[in-house]
Amino acid sequence: MNRTLTFIAGFVVIAFPYLLCAQSRMTVRGADDRIKADILVVVAHPDDEAAVTPYLVRAMYDLHKRVVIVYGTHGGSGGNSYGKERAGALADIREIEAREACARLGVKNVWFLDGKDTASQNVLNSLAHWGHGENLERLVQLIRLTRPEIVIASMPGFFIGENHGDHQTTGVLATEAFDLAGNPAAFPEQLAGASPQREVYLENLGAWQPSKLYFYPDANDDKQFAGTGPAYSVLEVSPSQKKPYWRLALDAAMTHLTQYPEDIDRILKLSDPEIEKMMQDPDQGWWTEPETLIFGKSVVGGKSTDDVFANVTAQNPLGAKLGGQESRWEPEQARFVLGGPWGFYEEFLRVHGLTNLPEAKVPEIGIKAGTQLYIPLVIRHEAGEAMRIKTQVEVPAGWKVASGQGEFALPAEVSTDLRVEIDTPAISADELKKAEPQFITVRAESGGKFLGEVKLQVMLRHTALPQ
Numbered sequence: 001m002n003r004t005l006t007f008i009a010g011f012v013v014i015a016f017p018y019l020l021c022a023q024s025r026m027t028v029r030g031a032d033d034r035i036k037a038d039i040l041v042v043v044a045h046p047d048d049e050a051a052v053t054p055y056l057v058r059a060m061y062d063l064h065k066r067v068v069i070v071y072g073t074h075g076g077s078g079g080n081s082y083g084k085e086r087a088g089a090l091a092d093i094r095e096i097e098a099r100e101a102c103a104r105l106g107v108k109n110v111w112f113l114d115g116k117d118t119a120s121q122n123v124l125n126s127l128a129h130w131g132h133g134e135n136l137e138r139l140v141q142l143i144r145l146t147r148p149e150i151v152i153a154s155m156p157g158f159f160i161g162e163n164h165g166d167h168q169t170t171g172v173l174a175t176e177a178f179d180l181a182g183n184p185a186a187f188p189e190q191l192a193g194a195s196p197q198r199e200v201y202l203e204n205l206g207a208w209q210p211s212k213l214y215f216y217p218d219a220n221d222d223k224q225f226a227g228t229g230p231a232y233s234v235l236e237v238s239p240s241q242k243k244p245y246w247r248l249a250l251d252a253a254m255t256h257l258t259q260y261p262e263d264i265d266r267i268l269k270l271s272d273p274e275i276e277k278m279m280q281d282p283d284q285g286w287w288t289e290p291e292t293l294i295f296g297k298s299v300v301g302g303k304s305t306d307d308v309f310a311n312v313t314a315q316n317p318l319g320a321k322l323g324g325q326e327s328r329w330e331p332e333q334a335r336f337v338l339g340g341p342w343g344f345y346e347e348f349l350r351v352h353g354l355t356n357l358p359e360a361k362v363p364e365i366g367i368k369a370g371t372q373l374y375i376p377l378v379i380r381h382e383a384g385e386a387m388r389i390k391t392q393v394e395v396p397a398g399w400k401v402a403s404g405q406g407e408f409a410l411p412a413e414v415s416t417d418l419r420v421e422i423d424t425p426a427i428s429a430d431e432l433k434k435a436e437p438q439f440i441t442v443r444a445e446s447g448g449k450f451l452g453e454v455k456l457q458v459m460l461r462h463t464a465l466p467q
């Protein structure tokens, strides 16, 4: 053996155990931080965002908060005072106007629900026409995706003014979504880990409880809401932008040409001092000074008039009492349990009081012999902290663990979904006739401490639906 070969052989012998080790320690990806928001705003139509932009620019430019705007509809049933386009074509234009306004504000993350413009003062007309359930589901999903501490929407209430049913609808949906997004029993399919076979429906989001809910009104008389929440000056100059907050908000609103072209045209012909005089005039200005954000609710305590971010921490306040109902989540206790349909039914039966239904003694499944079995696992973290776990899988002779065994570094989240994948043996039809159920056990530990054990009874069959 020449020297080089000896060296390579030596390297392989020394490095091989190390490589094995490095391979089995896997990092599980956490939620996408680029999408995380501090404030999620829900408005009905393109241009409605302008009602709250003086506060939003303050929060973005001077408090470094990340803002997401969700529009309820595309505004296609509104008027067009600029071009000839109507209906679907107008909806397309108004979406672009909204996106340009958001771009001017510095809001990059913008989504649209599937609401349909409904011109009436009756919120129930709008809820019916929009499709209440589907839009609520979508809003809950966007809250779980963007994980905001603060939610702001139009006020759910009846006051003389524009009093638009669509505006009120965003207040209703935002309130319902605020109460549901942190509840793991609500839209649980959004929270389940992706399944490896055929289905790509499951989103692997986390339950998320926003901390506070605020509203803004579209009433004629804004002054009646003074004292119902924190108030912020619209006329104040932004320390970072050296411009008043109204000016930053106004520049963004100039994109909505289909809605108020004459106003925009008139403003564009004025000098800066003339615009300033107009905006400071209570009869002509676009915004009430100061702007009040009406307090809806808080799960982190505080007074209604406290600053929006008072008491708000980075900790997801899951388990807070909501609408008299306590969340079932127990984030203070690390646990290792079976996920997927088994974990779902455990939660579902308990939440809905169906505790008398029969259950398999050991969770069981029948799958086609020779296909891959996967075992969905859920690890609930202690206080949402990052953790390391080690899993060990026991399988019958002739079965092979393909993945999911070893050491895992889990991200700082309330709960992580993992799965073990096992190759099952291809058995002849004759042998299958006398096959007995087999048992699989997965154990997990963290820092030398036993976390839990999951058992599954598996029957190999000639044929079965995919898992």
Ligand SMILES: [Zn+2]
Pocket (backbone or CB within 6 Å): 044, 045, 048, 164, 167
């Ligand atoms: Zn509107």
